[in-house]
Every structure is written in structure tokens, then in C-alpha cells.
Amino acid sequence: MSTGWYLAVSAIVFAIGAGGVTTRRNPLLVLVCLELMLNAGNLAIVAFARMHGATEGHVFALVVMVVAAAEVVVGLGIVVALYRNRVAVDVDELRELHG
Amino acid sequence: MYHLSVLLWLPAAFAVLGLLVPSRTTRWVAVVGALLTLALSVVLVLDFEATGPALQHVTDATWISALGVRYELALTGLNMWLALLATVGFAFSIVWAAMTPLGVDRRAKHVFFHLGIAQSAVLGALLAQDLILFVAFFDLMLIPFFFLTAQFGNGDRVPATIKMIVYTLVGSLLMLVAAIAVGVLATPPGAEVSYNIQEIAQRGVPEGSQGWLFACFAAAFLVKMPQFPIHGWLADGYKAMPLPVLAVFSGVLSKVAVYGFLQIAIPLLPQGTADLRWVVLIIAVVSILYASTVALTTFNARMVLAYSSVAQLGFITLGVMSLRPDGAAGALLQSVNHGVAVFGAFLAVAILGHRTGSEDLRDMGGAATKAPVFAVLFVVVTYAVLAMPGTANFVGEFLILRGTWEGSAPALAIVASIGVALAAVYALRLFIRSSHNRVGPVIQPREGARWELALLAVPVLLIIALAVHPQQTVEAADQAATRSVLSAAAAVSPDRARDILADDPSAQAAAEAAQSAAGGTGAAGGAGGAGAAGGADASGAAGAETAIDPATGQPVDQTAQTEGAGR
Amino acid sequence: MSPAEAAWIVLLLPLLGAVVLGLGFRVWRGITAGIIGTAAVGLAFVFTLITLFGLLGRDEEGTRQIASSLYDYVSVGGVDVKMEILVDPLSVVMLLVVTGVSTLIHLYSIAYMRGDAGYTRFFAYLNFFVFSMLVLVLAGNFVLLIVGWGFVGAASYMLISFWYRRTSATKAGIKAFVINVVGDVGLVLGVILLLKETNSVDFLDTFHSAKETFGEDGSGSLTAALLLIMVGAFAKSAQMPLHTWLPDAMEGPTPVSSLIHAATMVTAGVYLIARLHPLMELSPTAQTVGAIIGCATLLVAGTIGLVQTDLKRVIAYSTMSQIGYMIMGVSAGAYVAGMFHLMTHAFFKALLFMAAGSLISAMAGEQNMNKMGGFRKAMPFTFLAFVIGGLALSGIPPFSGFFSKDEILAGVASEGGWHWILWGAGIFGAFLTAVYTWRMIFRAFWGPPVPEAKELEEGHLHHAAEHRNPATGEIEDTGVGFPGPEHHIAERAPAMRMAMSVLAVLAVVGGILGIPHVFTPLEHFLEPVFEEAHALHHVDTSITVLGLIVGSLAGIAGIAVAYVIWAKPTTRGEASTAISSGWQRRFAPVHRLFVNKWYFDEIIDLLIVRPVRGFGRWAHDGFERLVIGGAIVGGTTGAVRGASAVVRRLQSGYLRTYSAVVLTGAAVLVIYFLTQS
């Protein structure tokens, strides 16, 4: 299959992730969607690496996975801290800083 | 050979010194500093030979090498007298501040610190020969006045000062871009960017973009003076500022803008000047009429002086934009006169203000009954403000009107002369409503305190001194003014340049160099370099009675029979 | 001592006097200030005589026009102005008049002003005035002339509003000054226009090269320049339409009126036109304009003088009309006649003002003629002075007025053509002059003595209970001491009497200086100055003789008419004023026109003062707030504040909007980039 297909899939996954981030109100799901966006990028990198036969691409994908994991962990940590501070688990709740 | 940097940084040094000494003695340190600077500037002015090279006492060092910005100062015919006016003005206002409660205020250190920094900045702007150095000092000169008014002003001072600062900075920041653009555009490909004023004048800025560049410079200077459409900040700014500070702000800072026109905008952008000349002339004339009518109807004494300054600066701008040596020299003389008159006038308003509590003319009246000496001094200042023939203000105005008549248009001179009549009205109205007529409802007239009268005597003596011999100010400015307006005049029309030269044979040598530079781009030959050959044979010094034979202009021997004259 | 050095001393003496009096104003007690002032001007007169004789001495060999300069006043561009004076017969004649009459007036003021709180200040200002008048007369170039012009305007302002506690005085002061400034401006513009051609401000250079620069029949720009300069002359000499300040200037003390508004300042215009005669000769239109304005002024002033009730204002209007004569004469080419009339007028007009001062003192400051009458017995000397002055003013032979006035008319008539109309107007003016002069004398001295007069007859000078300002009637603020409650009449003050008698003699004898075609020393003295001019204007004897006869007839007729209306005890026993009120009713509209001074004040107020003040107030309140504050400043700050509100509202705090903005931004950028390719 030509790389174009992989690209299309990755673009769609990126779009879904973006849609999720902007519409879902539960921070956990927002983090999931962020994962989706990062992995879409991953998919594209791997597809191109195969196309160009450049192995560094795969290294790049591995690095991205590690980074994505780290982000989600920190994200969850903050969500738990928010919950312990009696703030409803809702992204729209976080609007004390504005103006 | 005095180093100009000493004159420049002396006030700042004393400002810092004032911070260190205990606050009781700060004011005396400041006064000593101001008087020292004044003495130094007088020495420099006396040391300036009118027929010497264009730039004297030059100090030159690199400031920002990467940008080609140099720290270059010099004394020229144009800025010499204005620098003296600045030192006189600051000495006057520092001594005045030292005597008022402002000087013994628990934050007196701030007052004298800011005044010192402002003085350095003003002197820097006047003496700078590098475009960026000029713009830097031009902006810096405003900031101390912001602090002075925000801390020590009256009424709702903070918004008023912020409006004033931002308003004037609109102009000067535009000027920053224009200054850089001038420097950059004037550099021939491959050469090093240089912001030296003389250098740029020789290199010549491409004519295409001179228009908008001149507009930027003109905007900055017209806002600073201020002139008619862009004087929004004047009313609030003047009301908010404490009077000792206002005297020097109104008397000196607006003159830096006039100097800016003569030293930078006109010589560097001759084509731009020629194209936009009429816009500035119209603004100036409208400013004269508008400000005069407002000045003669407002009831606040301070506002009368504020709008009278706008009108007087309208005249000065007329002189500058007439692009003729006598117009420009008249404008410079008028700047010095207006400065001195304004110092006296603001002190008089302050004295009257002390006695009435407010500066409203309706509360005043009859101050002269108990204060004869103050009344006489105030009358002399009033005569200077309205440019009565006999004072040097009249000579300035005469030269400006002549310059406008021949340089710009007779109609303009006639309309401007209406301003002269209106000036008589508002100046006398201010004097009469405050000092004459019956004793006003609020005022308690009493004679001025000894220090007040002594201080008021200073500008009065200066007015009289200038009145008796205005020649020294005009003579110094003559050569320099010819050089700076010549290229612009040539840009307007070649024959104007010829009749400027015809008018003033002494400018012949200086003109050749400027003539070559007037040809627009890239002419060689330093305009500044060739010093003017010996000035006009300053005859007439002989006191003895010499019957001048009019036909030949030579003094005639007593016995020789001359036709024409009576037998 | 050469004439020029003497002239410099004459110039500086009054200045020295003014400075000495000014600086030590607390030191001089009593009348010492008066003595110093008078001494200063007296010395100046002496040195003027020295200059005169020095100049006469040079009759044979040297030139009579000496320009001496001290230093360069201003020299820039083409303009080279020197601090120089020009000593020649014309300026010496003026020097004589100015210093002579000033000395007498200073002498008169020593007594008249005694008791006034501002005594020293008065003499300081008076000396300063004399100095400025001398600068004007001796100036050697146009710029110094304007400087003198300005000084004189300032000095007259200071003296008019001398009693500055009176609001009417300060109003009159500012009015006089502003109109003078208008004159100055005209003068400045005229000089600038002249400068454009001649490139030199020096009198002698301009006059001698006048023909080359302006061509034989003079150019358009020369006429324009002269007209502008004449605006200055008309403002200073109170000619129409710039004359409204003169009647108000009567607010000043009487010696001021006699010095400034009779003898010296108002004659400046005449001197100027005489000085510029080489240029005037080249521009017939300017001469015509001058003649017409002069004639119109003398008629209008005469008519107003008829109906004035204030004593000093009657004399003021008579001055205006006599100056009208001089301007008409000088503009028409009769320069010597003009100067001669200027000199004689100075004598008898100063005398009349002094006499009026004495009369007003007798009336304890009251100037309204309706309240005067029957002072013949009470004040014989003042009456005699009034009669001599009146006769000279009306031009009755052998008094000085007769010769000088008719010589002017003769000079005008000899121009021929339409100038005869001016001659006719002049004669009618002479008749009017005689009428209003003697109306004043009869109203004041004839008829039953008024209480003040009776009191004076018993040797006791009347003192008003409270001191009122004659013009406005408000109680005078004598708390500060002036105008002083004391009054001095000639009969009791030797100094006043001495000054008035000298002037009386001169008024009578003055005529011998210019008996036409018989003995004309003045004309001979002024010969070198007006040498070319005389060739053009030849006056033949027949016209002169005709003028003399008709002029004196007009004068006598005028006196007769005045006698009939105001003095003759009427047969039918009505009060003597019945007849004049009868005339008033019959010509009511005309009377109202004259009383309202031909509505000049109202016209000027309507055309100039009110619009300027209205515009100023509108600009100050309306325009400043709306346009400057609103549009330019408010507009920009409004826009910026609006934008700031928008940006802060966008900052909604919602997390999801932020990410949405980032993503949409990315999409927009990608699309933009793709379209680029």
C-alpha cells in the first residue's frame, strides 16, 4: 500500500484527537485525545520512515511514545490534585483565571 | 578647548550628588550645580567665534559600534544660544524650586534629581550631532517631567501626565523609525551605516522617500511645541505640572523641537521640506490665530500663557519654514526671547497665584496697589510677551515676518501679523485683570517677597539686555541658518538659493559647499567643513559722527560737498 | 560739540531722568520728583537749542543731514540695521516742539499733580514718554522708527491708565495700546514691502535711491507700502477709522492729555508723512488717500465736537480735527505748512488743555460742561488763557493759528482741480472749529456763576464731598491716594501760571515764523529737507491772500454764531440754553448721530471685538473639548480601550476555547501556506 493511505489515516486520527480535545469536558478524556494526536504524529513518522527507508524515523517514534506517556502521567497527577481540592472533574470548571 | 561632555553630564552628576547629601542640603547642591553649568555654558558661548568653522568643541566617540551610532557633540551657530537658554532656564527653575515648599518637601531629592537629569538630556539633545543620539536624548528629556508631574503636580495629575507623555512620544517614536530609515537609506551600497548629521547631509537621502520621512520628523516636532491640531495634551499637561517645572518645560523643551527642524529635518530632507512646506506653514498660521483667540478668552492665567506659547511657537515655525536665513535667524532669536519671557511670566503667575489661592483671573485684580515693584517687573515681561517694538521679541518677529513675506507668501505674513495684534490683547488683558482695576474678590495683594522680586528681575534684565543688543544672537545664527536652509531653498526653486546668496554676500564661501550638497544625492564636499569666510564687514562700531554719503555708502569727509544731501 | 553728539545727549537725558526717578521712587519726597523730571527735559531743550545752532552754523559748508550710528543693532540676511540717529532740520523742528512743550507741561504738572500718590511714578512715565518720542523723531532708519513708535504706544498706554484703579482708565489704556499695535503692524508690513525693493532700511539710502528703485512715477508696490505705512500714521494720529482711542484717552491726567494728545504723540503721523516725502512724491494715490482721510477726519471730528458735553473730550475732538488739517496739508504736498501748523497747534492746544485742567480743578474734578458757567470773574487768568487759545484755534488774525491753518489751505488749493473741494471743506471746518471752541468758552465762562464759581469768587476753592470718576461716576478709590483729593487752579499755582503764560505768548506770537510770502524763517530753515518737493508745489500769492481773507471771515462768523446761541442774553428771557436745545430738536437725527460719535465704536465692536471674543470662547469651550479632546485624543484612546476590552473578553478562561484557537490558527496557517505554492 502506498504511504498516502497511512498519511490519510494519521490525519484522520489527528482530527479525531483534536475534536476530542475541544469538545470533551472530562479532563481524563482530554488526556486520551491528546494521546491520540501524538500517536497520529507517530504513525505519520513511521510511515515516512518506511517510505524513505530512514531508520532514525523509528527512533523518533519511540521517543515520542515515551514523551506521550510522561505527559499523561503528569496530567493525571494534576487531575487527582484538583479532585482532592474539591474542584469538580470538569475542564470548564477551570475558569477562575480569565480577563 | 573645553570638552562638551563636561557641560553635558555636569547636571546629571550634581543630580546624583544631590541624592547622597542629606535632604536638607540637596537643594543647595542642586543650585550650585545649576549655576556651575550656567557659568560653563557662558564661557563656551563667549569662546565661540562666529566666523570660525561650523562645528566647534567637537567631541567624537563610538557609542554603539554595531549600528554605526557615534557619541558626537559639537557647538554650532544654531544650538549655541539655545544651550545657553537651557542652562539659564534650568538654573532659574532650580533656584525657584529651591525657594518654594517644593524644594523643602520631604522628597526634595526627587525634585532636584529629575531636574538635573532633564537638564542633561536637553543639553544632550541640543549638542548631539548624531541622529540616534539626538533621538535618544529627545525621548529621555520627557521622562523626568513625567516623574516631576506625577509626584509633585496638582489636580488629577497622573492621567494628565500619562496623556502628555504618550502624546509627545507618538511623535518621537515615529521619529525614531524615521531617523533610522534616514541613516539606512542615505548609506550608499557597501558603505558603513552612519548617523552623523553632516555625513547624511552630504550623502543625501533618496528623494522618493523624503516626503514621509519629513512628515515623521515634523509630526514629532509639532507635537512637542505643540501646534494646533495636535495640542490635545497642552491644557491638562500645563494645569497638572508644578509651576517651577512648567517654566522650564514650556520655555526650553519646545525650543529643542525648533532646533530639530533647523538642524535635522530641513538640511537632511531638502526635497521633503520643499514638498510639505505648505502643510507646516498652514498649521503654524492656524495655530497662531486659534491659540491667540483662546488665550484672550480663557480665565485661567496659566492657560493664557500656555496658549500664548502655542501662538509664539506658531510664529517661530513660520520663520523656520520660510527657508530664508533671516527667517531662520529670526526664529532662533525669537526662541531665545520667548524662553526668557516665559520664565518671567510663569514666575509672575506663581506670585499672583500665591496671593489668590487660585489662578483664576476673575479672582484677581488690583495687585499693583500694594506691589509697585512687582507690577513694574510684570509690565516689562508683558511687553516682552507681546513683542513690543523695542524688545528683542519685536526684532525676532520683524525678521520672521520679513522671511515669511519673501520666502513663503505675503498673504501669510499679513494673516500672521493679526496674531501680533491679538498678542497685544491677551498679554495686556492678563496684566490688567491681575494687577490693575479694583482689588479682586479673593486676592490679598502684598509686595513680592525679596527673593521673588530678585528672581523675577533676572528675566527682566535678560529681556533688557537682549533688547539693547540682539545682534550677537542673530549674528551667530546667520551663517549656520544659511547653511541649513540653503539646500531646502534650492529644492523649492533654484533662483531662491541665488537670491539668498545675493542677500548675504558673507555666506558666499559656506554656500559653495552647501550648493554642491543641494544637488540632491551623493554630492561630495563637506558642507560643514568650509567655514564661512570673514563675516560681513561689521562696520558701524565707530561711535564718532560720520556723515554717511548715501549714494556710495562710504563715510564722507566733513568738508566734501555732496550732491543729493541738502546744501 | 557737533550737532550729532548734542542730539545723542538730548535723546538720553529723558531716559536718564526716567531711570533715576524709577529706581529711587521711594526716595523722592514732595515735589523733588517733579523738579528732577522737569530739569531733565529742560536740559534736553537746552541741548536741542545747541543742536539747532550747530546745524544753523553749518549753513554754508557742511551737509545739513547728519546720520550718526553707535553700533550694529541687527544685521542678518540682507537687512543691516544700525543704532543710528538722523539729525536734520525736520527732526530738529520736531525736537524743538517736543522738548519745548514737554518742559512747560512738566512745569505745569509739578503743581497740578501735587498731592497725588503716584507723583514720582507720573514723572518717571512722562520722562519715559519724552524719551520714546525723541527716539521716534531722531530714528535714522525704519526699524528704529518702529521701535520709537512702539515705545510711544507703550508710554501712552501707561499714562492713560495712570490711575489704574479706574476700570474705565484701564479699558481706555488697552484700547489705545491695541489700536496703536494695529498701527505698528501696518507700519511693519509697509516697511517689509519697501525692504523687498530697496534692500536697505536706512532713511537716507532709501530716499536718495528712491527714483532708481521705484522708477519715475513710482511702482504699485511702493503705493501699497506707503498705504500700509499710512495705516500706522493714522492709528497714531487718531485719524479715521482708527481714532476711537483718542476721546477715551482723556481718562488720563490732564497734563498727559495736553502733552501726548495735543502736542507730541498725535503729531507723529504728520512727522512720518513729512519724513517720507521723497517716496510720497512718487505715489500720487497715497497722497490723495492721505488728503481725503485728513479732510474727512477734520469734518467728522468737528461735528462731534459740537455736541460733546465733556470739556476735555471737546478739546480732544478739536485736536483730531486739527491733526486732520495737518495730515491733509502734508499729504497734499504742503509740508512746511503742515509742520508750521503742527508747531502752532502744539502751543495753543497745550494751552487750552492746561486751562481746561485748571477749570476742572476748580470744579473739583467735574468735567461736564452742563454743570459749568460764569467763571469769568472767578478765574480771570484761566479765562484769559481760554480766550487766547480759542482765538488762535479759530484762526483769527493775528494769532498763530490764523497763519498756519490758512497756509495749509492755500497749499492744498494750489494743487488745483478737485483739491478745491478740500479747500472748501477746510474753510467750513474752520467755521466749525470756531463754533465749538467758543461754545465751550461761552458755556464755561458766560452766564450766571454756578455755586462753585460763586464759592471761588469768595476766594474759597470748592471741594467735592466724595470724589467721583467723571466718566463713570463711580466713587473714586482715593484710599490709595489718587487721583488725589487736592486740586490746583492756575490762579493759585505759580508754576501753572508760568507755563500757561509762556504758551499764551507763543500762541499769540507764533505766527511770525511763517507769515506767507513776507517773512518765512521756518520755510527757509526747512528748505534743505524739502528741497525737491518745493519745486513741485508752487503756491502763488493770490490763492494765499484769498485763503487768509476767507479763513478769518469763517472764524469770525463761527464766533458770532456761537455767541448768538450760547452767550447772548436772550431778549425773551428764556435760559440761554433754549436756543441750542431748539437747534437740537430741529436736527434731532443728525444730533443723535453726532452724540454717538458716528457709531464708530459700535461698528468696530460689532465687526472685530465681538466675533474674535466669540470665536475664542467657542474654541475654548466647544472645539477644545469636542475635537481635540474628543476626536483626536478621545478617539484614539477610545479605540485602544475598546480593542483592549475585546482582547480581554477573548481571554475567557475556558480551556477548550484556547485549544480550539490554537488548532484553528494552525489550520488557517496551513491553508495559507498551501495557497502560496
Add this chain to the structure above:
Amino acid sequence: MIALTAAAQAPDIDWAGLSSLLALFAGAVVVLLVGLLRSRFARETLVPVLSIVAFAVSIGLAIWQWDEEGSLMSGALALDPLAMIGVVGVGVAGIAAVLLSIGATAPREAAHGEYHAMMLIAAAGMAMFVGAQNLITTFLGLELLSIPLYILAATELHRRRSLESGMKYLIVGSVGSATLLYGFALIFGATGQLDYAGIAAAVGTEGLRDDPLMLAGVALVIVGLAFKASVAPFHQWTPDVYEGAPTPVTAFMATATKVAALIAFLRLFDVALVGTSGTWAPALAVLAAIAMIVGNVGALGQSSLKRLMAFSSVAQAGYMLVGVVVATQLGVQATVFYVLAYVVMTVAAFAVIEAAERETGHDGASSIAGLGRRRPLHAIALTLSMLGLAGVPATVGFIAKLRIVQSAADNGYTWLAIVLVVGSMISFVYYLRVVARVWGDDPETTTDVAATRGQTVAVEEPEAIPARAGDAASVPGLVPGGNDQPVVVADAPRLPITVLAVVSGAAIVVLGVIPGPLMNVVEDVARAVPGLF
């Protein structure tokens, strides 16, 4: 086997080059361990000292490596003055942040060890980011500096606003980096190269100028980096995060991240993608213009000082971007000079804001009212920093602005220079309003600080949001009343903050009057960027 072993011998690492980076990592580890000790002295003072030492060492090493030219880790990191100046800038910002944290509530809440470790790691990330020459290391550097900052922003666990700012920064930050990653992917797809030199060569030779993949990739990269440098349309996180986060962290974020982001911008756009500057230069110019206007206008109505500084940093980012847009030697010099000047000015401002916040409990405008009378030194420092940021002559801000305007005017971007000038006109209003408030002494606004020293001061939020009934249950340890009023002990500012304020204030003026030395440093930084004329 031998071949395997032979092949697997250790790679030749240039330890000297890497030393400044390693110093930061080592510092983080040491600080983490010391943080575990029980004694308050170890935690309260030893940890900050050690982290300052770590920063200082890394700065020293960076200066030591100044003249080296070449690459590290087989082309992944560049070793040139541009990277080194980045490390120095980050180091200075780090030291300042640590000084501000002494005695602050954030380290006490989050255990000193971790707090300082996080800071050091973030600094290490930035050091990597500025030196990155390969797409992988760039992305890794970016994430390494961002994630610790998310944590730091949320350190004050008991203050809802801090958590909120942390959360917001994380989510929007991740969106930004995801976009950046996708951009890198597309660029990698278009050129097949990962390292900058390769990309530059590929772009030059194969004429990829108008290849859709390449263009889309560049666009997304612009979004990602613009987000990080908080340039206008992508700046919306900045005000909320700066205001919410504890002030020392905000200071660190405002200064260090800007240094890293701008230098990365320079390296990526002026080295790798310089070929396609025709397309991205105008777009960046427009972004810069928007940033200047939105930043200045947004700051106008602000009452909270930190939020004002946030908007002002957006505007300043706009000014700095001009140097990148111009893509010339002068442009690079202008941007690097501006960034260093910006660091000094912002450090001075935040030092005074932190001191005022400790005294009054809030960062509202009234906290600095009448400061001129109470704390003259702080007042002078804040005034100088405000005037510097506004660009008043005799301050380093003026020289920086001058260079930016000249670089713009030199290359035909005069309209951008005019927008810059109009923006700074607006900026004068709010900077001068702060200065006027500092020096004005109208009595009613100055909270009488002397009286409240020592007591607990209820934090008065500028616009308290009506707390919903649901979460009003009081949590043990919190001051009763008010939903989450944290405990703020109003105590006199510690000496380090005053020293920091005075030093940076002085630096603003000294560098303003004598910019010579800094100019030379910046000159040889620009030489490191090949390819620009």
C-alpha cells in the same frame, strides 16, 4: 561475537561539549537527594544553594566551551556560541528563579527537593532545546522543558488557581507540541532527513519550495514554536498560566522559556528552513505584528501585575520575532540582544512583584502603591524595568528596540517597524501607569503594610468568583471562611530578592549606557549561524 563486541564499543562522546548540559542534570539529581534529608536547614537553605551552584557551574562550563565549533552526539546537538548563549541565558534565569523561591510558599508546599529538581531539569531541557540540530532532539528538548514546567505551575497544591494554571498549561501545551510533532513528521516526510543540515540541503537542491507536504509541515512548526514563545494568536494560555502559577515559577517561565523558544526559532528557521524563507517570512511578520498589537492592547486594562507582565511578554515576543523574520546576521544579533535584555528587565520586575506579593498577599496594582516610600530600592528597580520594557533611552530596552527597528528598516520591513513603534506607544500607557502608582502616594490605596507584618493576611482576590455551594466544605488545615483562602504569612522580603532587584535594575541602566560588551558577545553569536549573509 568479537565483531559484535567490536561494533559495540562505546561511542566517542565529546564530554567537554556536553558538560554544561550534564551539570544541570547532575545538579538535579544531587538536589533531589539532599531534599530527602530531615533537617529543615538542609531543605530550606542547602537545596537552593546547591541548585544555584548547579546553574553557576553550567554557566561556567558554557562560557568555557564558548569558542568551540562543531556538533555533539553525532549531529544531534550543536556546540556553538548560539547554544552557549542560550545556556547562559537559561542559567541566569534559573538563578533568579531560585533566589525568588527562597522563603516562598511553593517550594514549602512541594518539598524543596522536587521543586528545585524540576527547575533544574526544565533548564536542562532548555539547554538541549537551544542546541538541538535534529528534529528528534528538538522535540525531546521541548518536551523535557515543558513537562517539569507543568508540574512547577501546579506546585501549590492547596491553591486552586495554581492547579488550574498547571492543568491549562498541560493541555494547551500538549496540543501545541502535538501540532509541532505533526509538522516535524510532514517535514521529515518531505525531505527524508531529520537533521537541520540535511533538511537545509534537501530544501535547497530538490526545489521543495512549493511541495505541499513541506509547506504544511513548516506551517505547523510555526504554530508549535509560536505557541511556546507565546506569540499572538497562540498566546491565550500565557496570561492565565502566568497569573495562576506561583511567582518564582512565572518568573522562570517568562524568562527562560522565551530564551529557549527564540533561539530555537532562530536555529530552525534561519538554518534549516532558510531556503523557504520567501513563504514563512511574511507569515511570521504578520504573526509578530498581531502579537505586538494584541499584547500591548491586552495589557492596558490589567489590574493584576503578573497578568500585565504576561501580556507585555506577548508583545515583547512579537518584537523579538522581527529579528527572526528578517533572517540576516543583523536580525539574529538583534533578536539575541533583545532576548538577553528582556531577561534582565523581566527578572527585575518579577523580583519586585514577588516581594510586594509577599508583603500584601496579592499581586494587584495596589500591592505596589506607594512603594516609593516604603521600599525605595524596590521602587527604583521596578521603575527601571518598566522604563526599560517601554524602551526609554538610557536603558537597555532602548538599545534593543533600536537594533530591532534598524534590522527591520534595513530589509524592507519598515511597515513592521512602524507597527512596533505604534505598539510601544500603547505600551507606554500601562508601563507609566505602574510607575506612577509606585511613586504616587495617594493615601487611600497603600495598605498599611507595617501593621499587618506577622499576622495572617486573608488573600483578597482581585475578582473573587462566587464559589458554588457544592465545594464549600472546609478542608482541615485551611483557614476557616472563604473557599480556599491559602495561608500567606506577610513577612518582610528576604535579602536575596532585594539584591536580585538591585543588581538587575543596575544592569538595565549600565547595559543601556554602555552596550559595547554585550554587543561583541552577540556579534560572535551571529557568526555561528551559517548561511546568513
